[in-house]
Amino acid sequence: MLEGSARGLWWLALGLGCAPAPPASRGNASCAGCHPTQARALASSRHSRATESDLFRALRARASTADRAFCDGCHTVHDVPGEEGAGCVTCHQAGGNRGVSNARLVLDLQGPVRGPFGSATSAHRSAPGDFLRSADLCGTCHEVQGPGAFVETPYSEWSASPAAQSGITCAGCHMARSPGDPEAPRERGPAAVGGPDRALTDHAFVGPEHQRAAELLGRSASLAMHVVPNGATLRVEVTMTNRNTAHALPSGARFARELWLEVRALTDQGTTVLAGAPEDPRRVELGDRVTRNGLPALPTASDPPEVRALPAAGSRTVTLELPASVGGSPVRALTAVLRFRRNDPRLRQALGLPPDPTGPLDLAAVTHAL
Amino acid sequence: MTPHRALLLALPAALSLLPSLARAQTRDGGWRQGHPLALGARASVRAGDYALVGLGGHLRVQPHRLVTLELFADHFVGTLNDALRHDHEVGGIVQLNVLRGDSWALYPLLGACATLAFVHSPQSGGPTVNDIHFGVRVGAGGQVSLGRGFGLQAQVEALGYLGHPFQVYRFTAQTAPDLALYGLGQLTTALNYSF
Numbered sequence: 001m002l003e004g005s006a007r008g009l010w011w012l013a014l015g016l017g018c019a020p021a022p023p024a025s026r027g028n029a030s031c032a033g034c035h036p037t038q039a040r041a042l043a044s045s046r047h048s049r050a051t052e053s054d055l056f057r058a059l060r061a062r063a064s065t066a067d068r069a070f071c072d073g074c075h076t077v078h079d080v081p082g083e084e085g086a087g088c089v090t091c092h093q094a095g096g097n098r099g100v101s102n103a104r105l106v107l108d109l110q111g112p113v114r115g116p117f118g119s120a121t122s123a124h125r126s127a128p129g130d131f132l133r134s135a136d137l138c139g140t141c142h143e144v145q146g147p148g149a150f151v152e153t154p155y156s157e158w159s160a161s162p163a164a165q166s167g168i169t170c171a172g173c174h175m176a177r178s179p180g181d182p183e184a185p186r187e188r189g190p191a192a193v194g195g196p197d198r199a200l201t202d203h204a205f206v207g208p209e210h211q212r213a214a215e216l217l218g219r220s221a222s223l224a225m226h227v228v229p230n231g232a233t234l235r236v237e238v239t240m241t242n243r244n245t246a247h248a249l250p251s252g253a254r255f256a257r258e259l260w261l262e263v264r265a266l267t268d269q270g271t272t273v274l275a276g277a278p279e280d281p282r283r284v285e286l287g288d289r290v291t292r293n294g295l296p297a298l299p300t301a302s303d304p305p306e307v308r309a310l311p312a313a314g315s316r317t318v319t320l321e322l323p324a325s326v327g328g329s330p331v332r333a334l335t336a337v338l339r340f341r342r343n344d345p346r347l348r349q350a351l352g353l354p355p356d357p358t359g360p361l362d363l364a365a366v367t368h369a370l
Numbered sequence: 371m372t373p374h375r376a377l378l379l380a381l382p383a384a385l386s387l388l389p390s391l392a393r394a395q396t397r398d399g400g401w402r403q404g405h406p407l408a409l410g411a412r413a414s415v416r417a418g419d420y421a422l423v424g425l426g427g428h429l430r431v432q433p434h435r436l437v438t439l440e441l442f443a444d445h446f447v448g449t450l451n452d453a454l455r456h457d458h459e460v461g462g463i464v465q466l467n468v469l470r471g472d473s474w475a476l477y478p479l480l481g482a483c484a485t486l487a488f489v490h491s492p493q494s495g496g497p498t499v500n501d502i503h504f505g506v507r508v509g510a511g512g513q514v515s516l517g518r519g520f521g522l523q524a525q526v527e528a529l530g531y532l533g534h535p536f537q538v539y540r541f542t543a544q545t546a547p548d549l550a551l552y553g554l555g556q557l558t559t560a561l562n563y564s565f
Contacts, residue, residue: 096496098542099542099544100542106495106497
């Protein structure tokens with residue numbers, strides 16, 4: 001953990017009975033030697049790549065100087081050459097905040113390394129960290145109040161949620177071995193090389209942009225469908241339910257997400273999308289609607305967004321009138337699918353970005369045979 | 371022992387010394403009327419919208435027998451939602467010595483002050499926030515000679531402050547964006563020496 005001559009000085013000082021704080025090395029690499037499992041997981045996380053997103057970079061480039069500094073408060077909090085985003089010290093040497101929002105994190109780089117156990121080690125001073133275990137730490141960055149459409153409210157949603165009432169924190173789902181399942185048994189192993197076996201947390205922080213997003217999002221929603229034939233049309237009621245009891249669906253950077261309901265008809269001729277195609281005026285969407293004076297706008301210059309997300313553990317029923325036949329073939333079955341794309345293609349196009357290579361994920365589906 | 375508890379213990383100890391000083395009063399009253407300058411050490415307790423105890427000092431100037439100007443500096447400590455709060459205050463008051471004897475005086479007072487207030491999060495390594503509060507104060511007090519140039523002074527004041535509220539809870543310490551008014555009552559005792 002300590003490098004070269006610094007280690008020598010540390011032991012010298014220890015021998016003199018006046019052990020100083022170890023040098024405040026802020027790089028993840030300095031932690032990886034003793035905590036390789038956590039370092040590998042963190043390297044796969046969006047936390048350690050918070051500036052990699054081309055969407056983020058394009059939006060940041062359009063922001064004012066003051067707003068860029070605002071963005072960087074969370075996206076480059078690590079501030080170590082060669083490493084981006086949030087790193088080990090961002091959480092493990094956080095002392096508190098000046099408000100649970102807008103990157104008002106207070107780092108205590110001269111203080112001990114906070115952990116869930118605070119076990120003593122020769123590598124660094126240690127202390128148990130209540131702040132580390134709290135949702136307040138996460139909320140310091142995952143609660144954003146503007147400018148424009150940059151309104152992200154996961155922490156305040158969680159604060160009022162059933163999950164908060166039952167004591168489930170952000171880490172309960174996003175650091176679970178099985179993302180989104182706080183009840184899943186945690187992996188056991190040493191938290192540091194040579195240490196005792198413990199229940200470990202997953203430092204991949206799986207979220208909607210992580211490579212394992214499907215594991216998390218697959219638990220997030222359910223659909224129910226009721227179909228009533230009505231002459232030449234079908235009256236279709238689809239109920240969308242957010243199974244997540246901790247925050248809305250979608251949450252976080254909703255202005256960038258595309259989450260929509262698609263209804264497909266199965267006929268003798270094949271499968272046809274009846275509702276939810278990109279140009280369909282009846283398209284049901286759950287991502288934020290970002291406009292300026294009623295016209296589509298970039299989030300960097302928008303009015304406060306229209307929130308269409310499902311609240312935590314909430315449901316919404318939509319009714320669609322759809323044709324009972326397609327091209328003369330009667331509809332044999334209807335399938336409703338809730339689909340998710342991490343970047344809304346319309347936003348990417350407006351920013352001059354190529355289409356996101358990541359395809360849509362199907363969060364939930366239900367089929368009704370006629 | 372926390373600093374404000376130490377002050378709470380020190381205050382009665384200082385007051386217990388006063389009777390012996392009073393017995394040492396000389397026939398000239400020790401009040402030294404006409405001496406225009408005095409220095410004093412003081413202890414205060416304030417309570418209301420928040421509570422603090424403090425120690426400080428003052429310089430008293432008497433340009434006229436009916437008027438005393440007092441410039442003071444006080445340091446207060448206390449807790450706010452388990453966080454340590456310490457205030458550092460400077461200000462001045464005007465006393466009108468409307469009732470006055472050879473070795474005593476009673477007076478109404480009016481003053482103003484400015485306070486630099488700090489709050490330290492209860493979390494180790496947590497945030498510290500500060501703000502400047504401006505206040506006005508009215509009250510009444512009295513002073514009595516203890517002899518040999520020493521005098522005992524006590525006064526009660528109503529204080530009104532304008533400043534940003536501190537918000538402290540669990541891991542957070544911050545100042546709210548909107549100004550707020552605070553009301554407090556303060557009891558101050560002081561030991562003065564006239565030159």
